[in-house]
Amino acid sequence: MRYLPLTDTDRSEMLAKIGAKSIDDLFVDVPAVAQLDGPIRDLPMHASEMAVERHMKARAAKNLAAGDAPFFLGAGAYRHHVPASVDTVIQRGEFLTAYTPYQPEIAQGTLQMLFEFQTQVARLYGCAVANASLYDGSTACWEAVAMATRVTKRNRAVLSGALHPHYAQVVKTMAQFTGDEIADSAPAIAPEADLDGLIARIDEDTACVVVQYPDILGRISDLSKVAEAAHEKGALLVAVNTEPVALGAIRSPGEMGADIVVGEGQSIGVGLQFGGPYLGLFAVRDPKHVRQMPGRLCGETTDAEGRRGFVLTLSTREQHIRREKATSNICTNSGLCALAFNVHMTLLGEKGLRELAAENHRLACLAADRLAQVPGVEVLNSSFFNEFTLMLGGKPAREIVRDLADRGVLGGVSLGRLYPGVEALEHALLVAVTEMTTEEDIETLATELEALVKETV
Incomplete structure (x- = not known):
């Protein structure tokens, strides 16, 4: 028997408090095609643990790994x-956590790692400051758009047609709740990205232009021209990178004028893992924007005896300050994945x-x-x-x-x-x-x- 601590009366009171008539009202944003109208067909209502294990192993055996x-x-x-040494290091007791440490006096190992991780990301992206990671590349992309609207006091984001469609969809999904205008398009099928067409879509209401580098078709563009055009209109350039290894060979987005650089860090230290957990990277080129960054930032300090130490600083998320003043509702980070990135990057140099x-x-x-x-x-x-x-x-x-x-x-x-x-x-x-x-x-x-x-x- 399942343990259900809430009574029907409890549930009715909670629904009334939020103005919902029924539990079904909580799922109105889920498309009807994605909702079940009953139990999953062709599955028994119950089975033994051993039977479930056998069934799932048989299904998994059909995969092509x-x-x-x-x-x-x-x-x-x-x-x-991913070198075997990465897994060995991240499982050490002084590191093994998926979360942001809240007691720095007993989490110096994790905090020092995050400090070094931020330095690695900032150098990789050609930026001044990086945060201590976000969930993944797509959510980092949305956080960049949200940050740009705060900085510019505008609410229109222009998305390149060559931005990964999953990233674009995350941005559009989140914008439904903020009222921001998202202008996107399909990619142009050509050997080179249509930067002139993208620039033509920037106007005085644009908060940011979002480009991918390399883009969804694999093309590499000089972002300087887009950065200049965005800045002329008072907008920020957000550059998205889904393959950080590429930045070992090509110019960093920050060098070309990108104001916010975000991306997916999975390529370094983190395996494919069936789609997650992954690692969101986030950095800004100009230090003046640091207080508008989402997430958390690890800083270096000294303790009462003058020894080097590390703490969380400039915390701007809702678990640290009043929710209405927070820059983000990101409430944890991919700490273990950030550690794996840090270890692998350190091994590479x-x-x-x-x-x-x-x-x-x-x-x-x-x-x-x-x-x-x-x-x-x-x-x-x-x-x-x-x-x-x-x-x-x-x-x-x-x-x-x-x-x-x-x-x-x-x-x-x-x-x-x-x-x-x-x-x-x-x-x-x-x-x-x-x-x-x-x-x-x-x-x-x-x-x-x-x-x-x-x-x-």
């Missing part, structure tokens, strides 16, 4: 090698990061050159780091991806799946290559892709 096949998936989550980035790019160039030789396949990009877009003839890319999986190859991400209904993207396949990709994997993808494309032509 990332390490069991040539793997070319990316689109914001990347398969990189600047030289190691640059070498890792160079190897990623070398293999990606090999893959692009080989796949371009497949009849009916065209590489869209004129620039890329370790991810690029293929335009396929014949079947839509979504079907090609499924066929490749049936042949034991995880061949990429269909942009038609990310942008349902956008006809121009139905034949676009996003391919990611990392140091975990072998030259044999590339040849296997090319061979299988050639066979599938040939079948449909």
Whole structure:
């Protein structure tokens, strides 16, 4: 029997207090298509623990794991090698926590790690100050938009069409509750991003322009022109990076004038993990904006005896100050993932990061050159780091991806799946290559892709 501490009277009183007629009123924002109208079909109402374990193991055995096949998936989550020493260090007692420490006198290890983590992120992004992490890249993107509206006192955000659609959707979802105007569009299918078109959408009401670097199609653009145009209109430039390894090879967004740089840190120290938990990175170029940053910031200080120590400082979230004065309702952080990032980055060092980035790019160039030789396949990009877009003839890319999986190859991400209904993207396949990709994997993808494309032509 389940323990249900609340009575029907308790529930009725709580619903009346918030003005809801029934519990169903709490789910009105969930689309009807996503709601169940009863128990999940084809599942028994109860089963023994052993029966459930057997059933779930049998289901899991049908998966094609990332390490069991040539793997070319990316689109914001990347398969990189994580040294075994990372897991060893993050499980040490002085570090092992997923949360922000509230008692600095007994959490110096975690706080020192966060201080060093902030330094790493700030240097990686070309910024002055970074916070102690957020949930993931998409929520960090929204927090950047919210921060820009506070700084500029405006409420319109212009999203690049080449921003990851999941990030754009998070921004639009959150904006429903703040009243901010979100202007977005679909990506232009071209070798280079349409920066002139993006700049033309900036006006005097724009709080920020949000761009991705490299973008969702893998293209790399010089953001200086966009930054200059945004600043002329009094807006901020928000740059989103979903592949931090790329910044070992290309200019940082801060160097090109981005005011707020955010992104996903999963590539460094954090495995794919079925989609989470991941790691949101957040930094600002100008120190004057530090008090408008969300989340928490770790600072260096000295104790009563003059010894070096670390504390949380400039806390601007609702658990530290009055809720109505908080910059964010982010109420914890990805502390353990931030530690993994910190340890992996420390092991790499600047030289190691640059070498890792160079190897990623070398293999990606090999893959692009080989796949371009497949009849009916065209590489869209004129620039890329370790991810690029293929335009396929014949079947839509979504079907090609499924066929490749049936042949034991995880061949990429269909942009038609990310942008349902956008006809121009139905034949676009996003391919990611990392140091975990072998030259044999590339040849296997090319061979299988050639066979599938040939079948449909």
